[in-house]
Amino acid sequence: MPELPEVETIVRGLDSELRGKKVKSLVFLSTHLKKKRAYSTLDPAAYRGLKIERIRRRGKLIIMSFQWQKGLIIHLKMTGQLLLTGSEQPVDKHTHAVMRFFGIKKELRFRDIRKFGLISCLPMNKIEEKILSSLGPEPLEIELTEFYRRLKAHSKKRVKSWLLDQKIIAGIGNIYSDEILFQAGINPERPAGSLSLEESQKLFVAMKSVLRKAIKFKGSSISDYVDSSGQSGKYQKLHQVYGRENQLCKRCQQEKIKRKKIGGRSSFYCPSCQT
DNA sequence: AGCCCATCCTGTCCGC
């Protein structure tokens, strides 16, 4: 479900509500999460009594750090949600984990219809290690020279797949890659290394501006994305290409938006504006 | 190196 802007929105809400709170309990309700605990070295019960130091984002990962260098990594994958809910609200069948706190009525619930999401219980040093080894730089922090270097380092890869590769750059998913390429006027099937310096710069600027604006609008709610308070995002209203198959291009008003599978993902683009 | 495909799941939507 969520890409960088959605995860950023969730994390900002959670950090402001939960930083400094002390955990009363962490419980996994579903066996699939416990099995995926293969990635974990700590027991959920070990978090009782620990104060939350910070909740932050890295790529699409949510990282919660606690006292005594303990941490959690949460990946929402396609349909995961983190919801701050009154404890009196009924728990539905898609809720797979619950964290309760001392001193507040609300609890944190992990919902996930398709069960792709995961929660790993790890010491912070293992988390740092994992992040360093598996994720590329942040799109909102990377500089142009490094961006350009990375385009050339994977020059045969199609630029759409390049944007989606978390090891190259972390946090962009299927919606925002299409929106970024549209804004940059670049065809998604161009090999990454074929972009001129000027085109690379256009892509770089488009990436930053699309993501910043999407964060400002609290992400895109396409099917079931909501933030931790249950609010929908508003950026879907500003989408220029994603989901607009056969509709007139908003830029040239001539061509119809095309839909094509690229790297197994539905991709939307204007064949005339994106070259 | 990089492509394609299947896989992990559940829900929805579309055509017949």
Add this chain to the structure above:
DNA sequence: TGCGGACAGGATGGGC
């Protein structure tokens, strides 16, 4: 109205 198939914001691993 029912049924089957395709599809969905992600990531991984195998085969070519």
